[in-house]
Amino acid sequence: MRKIGFIGLGNMGGPMALNLVSSGLSVIGYDVDEKANLLAKENKIEIAIDIDSLVKDIDVLITMLPASEHVTGVYLEEKLLEKLDKSILVIDCSTIAPEVSIKVASAAKDAGLSMIDAPVSGGVAGAHAGTLTFITGGSVENIKRATPVLEKMGQQVLHAGDNGSGQIAKICNNMLLAIHMCGTAEAIALGVKNGLEPSVISEIMRNSSGNNWSLDKYNPFPGVMPDAPSSNEYKGGFLNKLMLKDLGLAAQLSDASNAETPMGDKARELYEELSGQGLGNLDFSSIQKKYYS
Numbered sequence: 001m002r003k004i005g006f007i008g009l010g011n012m013g014g015p016m017a018l019n020l021v022s023s024g025l026s027v028i029g030y031d032v033d034e035k036a037n038l039l040a041k042e043n044k045i046e047i048a049i050d051i052d053s054l055v056k057d058i059d060v061l062i063t064m065l066p067a068s069e070h071v072t073g074v075y076l077e078e079k080l081l082e083k084l085d086k087s088i089l090v091i092d093c094s095t096i097a098p099e100v101s102i103k104v105a106s107a108a109k110d111a112g113l114s115m116i117d118a119p120v121s122g123g124v125a126g127a128h129a130g131t132l133t134f135i136t137g138g139s140v141e142n143i144k145r146a147t148p149v150l151e152k153m154g155q156q157v158l159h160a161g162d163n164g165s166g167q168i169a170k171i172c173n174n175m176l177l178a179i180h181m182c183g184t185a186e187a188i189a190l191g192v193k194n195g196l197e198p199s200v201i202s203e204i205m206r207n208s209s210g211n212n213w214s215l216d217k218y219n220p221f222p223g224v225m226p227d228a229p230s231s232n233e234y235k236g237g238f239l240n241k242l243m244l245k246d247l248g249l250a251a252q253l254s255d256a257s258n259a260e261t262p263m264g265d266k267a268r269e270l271y272e273e274l275s276g277q278g279l280g281n282l283d284f285s286s287i288q289k290k291y292y293s
């Protein structure tokens with residue numbers, strides 16, 4: 001493999017690109033934010049001056065962008081697909097609307113390119129540790145081509161179905177994540193307001209039928225898990241505004257498919273409330289503030 005192009009070097013893309021470099025692969029990156037480029041340079045990632053120079057001499061292109069509009073902006077409006085050599089495998093790891101993913105993959109196909117969607121689960125900690133789960137959509141052949149590269153940044157590559165399916169599975173997962181994070185924060189606060197220590201109620205539920213990922217790996221109550229964002233003033237991690245974006249995608253998906261999602265709708269309402277209070281840039285476990293502060 002000659003070189004991997006990596007567009008979007010933010011909270012997730014930065015450490016993912018670094019893991020590719022650490023595994024011995026050659027990477028050239030680009031971000032519109034100069035601060036992200038500087039940080040990547042400090043981590044020995046080569047930075048392109050613009051997207052046109054990034055796409056020369058690469059054989060895999062990865063994008064890790066915030067939302068649907070950024071993905072359509074780069075691939076379609078800036079006509080990136082037209083600038084790529086046909087041999088390049090295109091992997092979009094951003095979490096975006098499935099229909100946008102399908103539209104971009106179809107434009108890629110029309111341009112003679114192979115593309116998959118590969119949104120991730122595992123958060124910023126997983127991006128740093130190289131333990132992400134990739135939830136992929138696309139042909140079996142293209143997923144197989146992508147797997148050796150994805151395995152340098154994660155532990156699991158799961159295949160949901162055709163293009164766009166990775167996004168559908170990722171959106172279902174994040175709706176469930178929001179629901180159990182809200183429920184976890186609510187239950188801990190109920191225990192604490194009735195005299196229990198936050199670590200005691202957390203440990204009891206963690207070893208009982210209430211256990212879930214938020215409780216086990218990402219406790220929302222400050223001080224219970226020293227390495228969780230809750231113990232660092234909810235800085236970094238997975239931002240409320242990104243969770244709200246994903247819950248909006250879940251709502252669109254449920255409307256379009258006539259699926260009932262009352263719990264997802266309630267979680268969206270709670271995250272809207274947090275963002276409305278100017279807390280959009282805190283980690284999503286800060287929903288704890290709604291119940292106990």
Ligand code: NAD
Pocket residue numbers: 007008009010011012013030031032033036064065066067070073074093094095096120121122123124237238239242
């Ligand atoms: P981020 O905002 O930290 O990073 C995105 C980066 O893309 C930014 O640095 C931004 O400057 C850059 N960018 C935007 N437009 C660009 C363009 N036109 N060209 C080049 N760069 C551009 O976001 P993140 O937390 O890294 O999340 C990225 C994606 O991963 C999102 O879709 C998010 O939903 C998803 N995700 C995030 C997490 C998490 O814990 N943060 C977990 C799983 C999935």
